[in-house]
Amino acid sequence: MDPCDRGTAYGDGVFRTLLVRDGRLVCWERHYRKLLSDCQAISVACPSRDTLEAELAWASEDSRRGAAKIIVTRGPGSRGYAPPANPKPSRLVSVGPLPSFPQDNYTEGVCVHRCRMTLGFQPRLAGIKHLNRLENVLARSEWSSPNFAEGLLLDAEDHVVEGVASNLFVVREGKLHTPDLSRCGISGVTRERVIDRLLEEGVPLRVAAISWAELVTSEEVVLVNSLIGAWQVRKLESHTWVRGRWASRIRSWLDESEV
Amino acid sequence: MDPCDRGTAYGDGVFRTLLVRDGRLVCWERHYRKLLSDCQAISVACPSRDTLEAELAWASEDSRRGAAKIIVTRGPGSRGYAPPANPKPSRLVSVGPLPSFPQDNYTEGVCVHRCRMTLGFQPRLAGIKHLNRLENVLARSEWSSPNFAEGLLLDAEDHVVEGVASNLFVVREGKLHTPDLSRCGISGVTRERVIDRLLEEGVPLRVAAISWAELVTSEEVVLVNSLIGAWQVRKLESHTWVRGRWASRIRSWLDESEV
Numbered sequence: 408m409d410p411c412d413r414g415t416a417y418g419d420g421v422f423r424t425l426l427v428r429d430g431r432l433v434c435w436e437r438h439y440r441k442l443l444s445d446c447q448a449i450s451v452a453c454p455s456r457d458t459l460e461a462e463l464a465w466a467s468e469d470s471r472r473g474a475a476k477i478i479v480t481r482g483p484g485s486r487g488y489a490p491p492a493n494p495k496p497s498r499l500v501s502v503g504p505l506p507s508f509p510q511d512n513y514t515e516g517v518c519v520h521r522c523r524m525t526l527g528f529q530p531r532l533a534g535i536k537h538l539n540r541l542e543n544v545l546a547r548s549e550w551s552s553p554n555f556a557e558g559l560l561l562d563a564e565d566h567v568v569e570g571v572a573s574n575l576f577v578v579r580e581g582k583l584h585t586p587d588l589s590r591c592g593i594s595g596v597t598r599e600r601v602i603d604r605l606l607e608e609g610v611p612l613r614v615a616a617i618s619w620a621e622l623v624t625s626e627e628v629v630l631v632n633s634l635i636g637a638w639q640v641r642k643l644e645s646h647t648w649v650r651g652r653w654a655s656r657i658r659s660w661l662d663e664s665e666v
Numbered sequence: 667m668d669p670c671d672r673g674t675a676y677g678d679g680v681f682r683t684l685l686v687r688d689g690r691l692v693c694w695e696r697h698y699r700k701l702l703s704d705c706q707a708i709s710v711a712c713p714s715r716d717t718l719e720a721e722l723a724w725a726s727e728d729s730r731r732g733a734a735k736i737i738v739t740r741g742p743g744s745r746g747y748a749p750p751a752n753p754k755p756s757r758l759v760s761v762g763p764l765p766s767f768p769q770d771n772y773t774e775g776v777c778v779h780r781c782r783m784t785l786g787f788q789p790r791l792a793g794i795k796h797l798n799r800l801e802n803v804l805a806r807s808e809w810s811s812p813n814f815a816e817g818l819l820l821d822a823e824d825h826v827v828e829g830v831a832s833n834l835f836v837v838r839e840g841k842l843h844t845p846d847l848s849r850c851g852i853s854g855v856t857r858e859r860v861i862d863r864l865l866e867e868g869v870p871l872r873v874a875a876i877s878w879a880e881l882v883t884s885e886e887v888v889l890v891n892s893l894i895g896a897w898q899v900r901k902l903e904s905h906t907w908v909r910g911r912w913a914s915r916i917r918s919w920l921d922e923s924e925v
Binding site for chain 2: 410411412413414415416417418419422424449450474476478480481485486487488489490499501503506524525527528529531532537538539540541542543544545546547548551563571572591
């Protein structure tokens with residue numbers, strides 16, 4: 408850790424988590440676009456695609472299957488919040504083993520913890536996968552039982568926003584909804600992929616605030632991210648869901664290859 | 667930078683900035699107590715006082731005057747937000763030169779920028795000097811002119827909260843006020859020192875929300891932190907203040923030695 412790097416000092420940077428499958432980065436183009444857009448959102452110069460591709464190729468050389476991570480920070484700085492006059496962004500590229508998720512998560516669905524930690528509203532940073540993630544860290548520390556596969560985060564007004572490390576789709580009266588992320592939450596690449604595919608398929612989707620009451624009376628809740636793919640929520644507090652059709656449909660879309 | 671350190675990955679830690687004066691750490695006891703309390707607030711084990719004292723002494727060996735910094739993070743972790751089962755907190759101790767503030771800041775007061783960036787409400791993290799500081803970073807990037815000595819941060823409801831790197835005291839109708847920091851902002855050690863001294867002196871202080879309208883119609887606004895001491899605000903947008911008596915009084919208190 409470099410104490411002068413603004414990533415360490417202030418969480419002044421962004422990151423990406425990608426799936427490596429069959430030795431290839433899944434949805435690399437999309438991930439790069441999102442990294443670029445997140446960097447721009449906080450005015451950090453994004454490393455070139457070529458540079459990152461070369462480093463990812465090197466880091467994932469021996470991995471047929473794994474979790475790649477890219478961190479980009481504003482780089483070294485002197486004391487104080489003022490950005491350096493000539494920033495030299497830092498990048499960290501690594502590939503680690505993929506967590507082994509229980510097969511039941513895919514076939515039976517998952518049990519989810521309702522987090523007491525709630526997300527604060529910060530429209531200026533909402534959607535960005537930046538390095539200020541104490542809310543997620545504290546939310547994730549609320550449970551240690553492996554019975555819970557994920558935690559559900561609400562905002563200060565009792566809207567459901569996302570999982571601690573995933574995005575959310577909700578089926579109500581046969582229609583798909585996903586929480587609006589303009590005030591808090593991270594807009595993930597897998598959420599984008601699902602939204603794009605729904606549009607392609609002509610399936611209506613409503614992006615809006617979803618209350619707790621609406622969530623627990625829904626027909627199906629699906630969690631998505633790059634590493635897990637899609638899991639249906641089976642149980643959340645005293646609420647249970649029977650198997651729906653969307654989790655497996657979304658999963659099959661995600662399993663199809665995409666550049 | 668260690669990509670596996672949770673300080674880098676998530677801003678999962680806290681920090682302190684201390685003044686080194688005459689080769690001594692000013693208010694070390696207070697800073698250590700606050701570091702301990704901030705660590706506890708996010709469940710990170712705080713390094714012992716002895717360890718930090720030894721490292722600070724080593725780092726400040728050649729400094730009669732400087733700015734010391736302590737960063738404590740949850741330490742290395744594996745992929746994902748879940749805290750490590752047996753965390754080994756990391757610490758970074760450094761001492762750098764003290765910025766040279768213009769003498770006018772003390773004699774004439776300072777001109778302050780009103781930040782467009784507003785602070786989000788997150789009561790769970792409010793007051794803590796944690797490493798998730800993108801709000802401050804983006805606020806500080808709003809100006810580069812040396813004419814502005816500091817930026818003023820408001821919350822989403824138009825209350826004044828703090829300076830980008832300082833706390834605030836406001837005099838209205840002869841009475842002292844300081845913003846309540848239970849929903850956002852950092853509660854600094856210098857703010858605490860001033861509050862304690864006001865209590866000792868029997869000076870009434872109101873800790874409450876302060877609106878923009880209340881601020882700009884106040885008789886005096888004073889910014890405080892460990893490095894600057896106390897500066898009176900002379901100008902903020904079209905509002906100006908004549909010299910008051912509190913900035914110099916607070917400054918003289920802060921200049922008195924304290925363990």
